[in-house]
Amino acid sequence: MARELRAPPTAVTTLGLAPERQGLIERYQQVRQSTETLCKPLAIEDYVIQSMPDCSPTKWHLAHVSWFFETFLLKPFASDYQSPDPDYAYLFNSYYNAVGDKYPRPQRGLISRPTVDDVYRYRKHVDEYALDLLECVDAADLPKIMPIVTLGLQHEQQHQELIVTDLKHMLSHNPLHPVYTDRLSNPAVEVAPLQWYLEFIRDGGYGRAEYWLSMGWATVQQERWRAPLYWEEHDGGWLQYTLSGLRPVDLAEPVTHVSYFEADAYARWAGARLPTEAEWEMVAATVPTQGNFVESGRFHPAPMHVSAGSPAPAQLFGDVWEWTQSSSSPYPGFRIAPGALGEYNGKFMCNQYVLRGGSCATPESHIRPTYRNFFPPEARWQFSGVRLAQDA
Ligand SMILES: [Fe+2]
Numbered sequence: 001m002a003r004e005l006r007a008p009p010t011a012v013t014t015l016g017l018a019p020e021r022q023g024l025i026e027r028y029q030q031v032r033q034s035t036e037t038l039c040k041p042l043a044i045e046d047y048v049i050q051s052m053p054d055c056s057p058t059k060w061h062l063a064h065v066s067w068f069f070e071t072f073l074l075k076p077f078a079s080d081y082q083s084p085d086p087d088y089a090y091l092f093n094s095y096y097n098a099v100g101d102k103y104p105r106p107q108r109g110l111i112s113r114p115t116v117d118d119v120y121r122y123r124k125h126v127d128e129y130a131l132d133l134l135e136c137v138d139a140a141d142l143p144k145i146m147p148i149v150t151l152g153l154q155h156e157q158q159h160q161e162l163i164v165t166d167l168k169h170m171l172s173h174n175p176l177h178p179v180y181t182d183r184l185s186n187p188a189v190e191v192a193p194l195q196w197y198l199e200f201i202r203d204g205g206y207g208r209a210e211y212w213l214s215m216g217w218a219t220v221q222q223e224r225w226r227a228p229l230y231w232e233e234h235d236g237g238w239l240q241y242t243l244s245g246l247r248p249v250d251l252a253e254p255v256t257h258v259s260y261f262e263a264d265a266y267a268r269w270a271g272a273r274l275p276t277e278a279e280w281e282m283v284a285a286t287v288p289t290q291g292n293f294v295e296s297g298r299f300h301p302a303p304m305h306v307s308a309g310s311p312a313p314a315q316l317f318g319d320v321w322e323w324t325q326s327s328s329s330p331y332p333g334f335r336i337a338p339g340a341l342g343e344y345n346g347k348f349m350c351n352q353y354v355l356r357g358g359s360c361a362t363p364e365s366h367i368r369p370t371y372r373n374f375f376p377p378e379a380r381w382q383f384s385g386v387r388l389a390q391d392a
C-alpha cells in the first residue's frame with residue numbers, strides 16, 4: 001500500500017540560477033525526458049515482458065533508474081523525501097548488496113504491479129523532489145550532490161540503451177515482427193562490409209573449429225549458432241529482424257549482434273585480429289566523436305559511408321559497439337569507491353571484454369573516446385560488431 005505523501009514541490013524553471021546549477025537542472029530534465037521519449041512507440045503490453053534473464057522489462061528500467069536517484073540522491077540529501085512505496089527499494093534494486101535485498105533478476109517479468117502508470121507516477125515523484133533539491137540545495141552542498149546526479153544521469157543513459165536492446169530482443173520473439181520505428185532509407189554507398197561477413201558464413205566459418213576459441217567453439221555448438229543474432233535463412237537468403245521489422249540483410253551495413261567469440265573467429269578467418277582497447281582509443285582520439293547514435297532515429301547501424309580504399313577509419317563512433325581483445329580489468333591505480341556506489345562496475349571486472357565507440361542505441365552525449373563498455377564474450381543482444389586490426 002502506498003504511503004500518503006505531502007504535496008510534492010512543483011517542477012522548477014532555471015531562470016535566475018547560477019550557471020552550474022542551471023546546467024545540471026537542464027541536463028537532468030533532458031535525460032529523464034529522453035528515456036520517456038524512447039517509450040512513446042510502445043503499447044502497454046510491451047512494457048512488462050522479460051525475454052531472457054539478461055534483459056529487463058521496459059517498466060523495470062523506468063522504475064530502476066528512478067530508484068537510483070531515490071536511493072543515492074534523495075534519501076541521503078532531501079530530508080523530507082518519502083518513497084511512494086517502501087517495497088520499491090526491494091523491487092527495483094538491481095545489484096547493490098550494500099543497500100539491501102533485491103528481487104531476483106530473472107523474474108522481473110513476473111511483476112505486474114506496480115502498473116506502468118504507477119511507475120510513471122513514481123518517475124514524476126522522483127523528478128519533483130530531485131528538481132526541488134537541485135534548485136534549493138545550499139551552494140556549499142552542491143559539489144557533494146553533483147557527482148551523484150552526474151552518475152545517475154550517465155546510469156540512466158546506459159539504461160536508455162538497454163531499453164532499446166532489451167525491447168528488440170523481446171519483440172524479436174513475436175512472429176508478427178512488430179515495428180518499433182519506421183525504417184530510414186539507406187543512402188547509396190560504394191562498399192559492402194556485410195559481404196565480408198557473409199563470405200565467412202558461406203565459407204563454413206561457423207562450422208570450422210580452427211577459427212574459434214575453445215569456449216567459443218563450445219558455445220557455437222551448444223547454441224547452434226549459424227549466423228548473427230536475429231538472422232533467419234529463407235530460400236537461401238538471409239533476413240534479419242530489426243526494430244523496423246523483418247527485412248533482407250543489407251550488404252552496405254556493418255554486421256551487428258555478434259558475440260566476442262564470433263568477432264574473434266571472423267578476425268582469424270580474415271587473417272586479422274581484434275584491436276586492443278589502447279589501439280582503438282589511440283585511433284579514436286584522432287577523429288571527431290560523431291556517428292549514428294540513438295538520436296538519428298535509425299535504431300540500426302547505417303551503411304558504411306566512406307570511399308573504398310580510404311585510409312581514414314570509418315564509423316568508429318556509433319552504429320555498433322566494437323569488441324576489443326582487452327579484458328575489462330582495472331586500469332593501474334583504479335580503486336573501487338567506498339560505499340554502495342563502489343558496486344557500480346568494479347565488481348564486474350572479471351570474464352568480460354571491453355567494447356568501444358557506442359552504437360545506434362547509445363545517446364550521443366553519453367559517449368567519449370575513453371568510454372569502456374563491457375560484456376561477457378557470449379553476449380550478442382547488444383548492437384555489437386567487429387573492427388579488425390593487423391600488425392604493421
Ligand atoms: Fe542500473
